[in-house]
Amino acid sequence: MSDDRGVWAYAITADPGDADLSRLTGVAGAQVRTAPAAGLTVLVSDVDLNEFGEAALRRNLEDLDWLEGLARAHHEVIAAGAKLFPLLPTRLATVYSSDESMAAVLGGRRNELAAALQRVGGRVEWGVKAYAIPEAGQPGAGRHEPAAAEGGAGLAYLKRRKAQLSAQAESQRSAAAGANAVHGHLSGRAAEARLHPPQSPQLSGDKRPMMLNAAYLVDADDGAGFASEVAAAADEHPELDLNLTGPWPPYSFAGDEDEASG
Amino acid sequence: MTIQPSGQRSVATTGAGAGHAPTNLGDILERVLDKGLVIAGDIQVNLLDIELLTIKLRLVIASLDTAREVGINWWENDPWLSAEASRRAEDRELQGSSRELEDENRQLRERISELESSRNGDRNER
Numbered sequence: 363m364s365d366d367r368g369v370w371a372y373a374i375t376a377d378p379g380d381a382d383l384s385r386l387t388g389v390a391g392a393q394v395r396t397a398p399a400a401g402l403t404v405l406v407s408d409v410d411l412n413e414f415g416e417a418a419l420r421r422n423l424e425d426l427d428w429l430e431g432l433a434r435a436h437h438e439v440i441a442a443g444a445k446l447f448p449l450l451p452t453r454l455a456t457v458y459s460s461d462e463s464m465a466a467v468l469g470g471r472r473n474e475l476a477a478a479l480q481r482v483g484g485r486v487e488w489g490v491k492a493y494a495i496p497e498a499g500q501p502g503a504g505r506h507e508p509a510a511a512e513g514g515a516g517l518a519y520l521k522r523r524k525a526q527l528s529a530q531a532e533s534q535r536s537a538a539a540g541a542n543a544v545h546g547h548l549s550g551r552a553a554e555a556r557l558h559p560p561q562s563p564q565l566s567g568d569k570r571p572m573m574l575n576a577a578y579l580v581d582a583d584d585g586a587g588f589a590s591e592v593a594a595a596a597d598e599h600p601e602l603d604l605n606l607t608g609p610w611p612p613y614s615f616a617g618d619e620d621e622a623s624g
Numbered sequence: 625m626t627i628q629p630s631g632q633r634s635v636a637t638t639g640a641g642a643g644h645a646p647t648n649l650g651d652i653l654e655r656v657l658d659k660g661l662v663i664a665g666d667i668q669v670n671l672l673d674i675e676l677l678t679i680k681l682r683l684v685i686a687s688l689d690t691a692r693e694v695g696i697n698w699w700e701n702d703p704w705l706s707a708e709a710s711r712r713a714e715d716r717e718l719q720g721s722s723r724e725l726e727d728e729n730r731q732l733r734e735r736i737s738e739l740e741s742s743r744n745g746d747r748n749e750r
Contacts, residue, residue: 453660613659
């Protein structure tokens with residue numbers, strides 16, 4: 363094997379069976395193949411280390427267009443595989459020098475990975491984000507304007523300002539409480555749940571404050587049921603705008619850390 | 625498969641797995657960079673070690689309109705970057721110069737407008 367060739371890992375599965383991956387291409391358009399590793403199977407493709415080795419990645423990841431192409435290519439292989447068999451997505455930029463060295467690393471974690479595959483088998487991930495709707499959950503908030511009569515304009519201003527601030531604080535509190543309630547409810551409906559840090563407005567593309575960024579592991583055939591739970595929660599919580607994405611491969615449930623909540 | 629037209633409270637789903645409408649880049653980046661199984665690779669790049677400031681800066685540039693609305697100095701309050709920010713602040717104190725801060729600020733702004741115009745160029749070509 364040439365020194366310039368590396369192996370890019372997408373996902374780990376127990377057994378791909380006779381799934382046809384021949385039309386699946388990954389990063390840099392390379393053909394995706396399967397590689398046996400410690401009794402498991404890894405979806406991989408061969409990459410040029412001049413472009414995907416550590417030094418090159420550090421350099422290239424600074425280029426957002428390049429990163430976007432890479433992220434989408436990585437994700438598309440994982441998403442295509444997830445439709446065919448249970449899998450654990452690997453984090454972007456997991457690269458080995460050869461199939462053999464990859465198998466050696468995975469060998470040490472075989473049992474843990476097999477158990478994780480059991481947990482995600484037949485299940486998909488749904489993402490739920492909740493944004494606070496400004497001034498909602500506060501009927502008439504921002505509408506009332508105290509008469510300026512007593513105490514003069516300055517005092518009236520201060521009163522108005524105080525009312526505004528407390529209305530804001532109240533609507534934040536109400537949105538936070540609502541997000542908690544929604545998460546509790548949806549967690550009860552899911553096999554597992556994970557809370558993620560709220561995304562910045564830059565990442566979410568929405569400038570309203572994100573109150574909830576959660577992932578739920580749900581039976582694959584229960585997608586419609588879960589979506590209608592989310593819709594019901596949206597009706598119950600007018601202070602929140604709920605956003606449902608999915609089904610995703612189980613990105614949030616592939617890790618070994620057991621931080622399940624709910 | 626993203627599901628909610630913004631400003632609308634009801635949640636509608638499009639066909640599960642139907643795969644139309646490109647999935648939101650932010651959601652993909654969050655998952656492939658921050659979730660997923662971490663296995664030690666022998667060449668694995670530890671993304672936590674990568675210059676996150678630059679990546680995040682570029683994420684902002686991808687949606688610069690939003691960035692303008694929230695003020696371009698958002699990263700000063702970003703907990704993700706606070707370690708970096710405080711390290712730089714210490715450096716600055718040691719050198720006892722606020723001049724540098726101004727210079728850096730100016731350079732960042734220039735860099736951003738450079739990147740912005742090159743991204744706009746890209747977009748037009750597509």
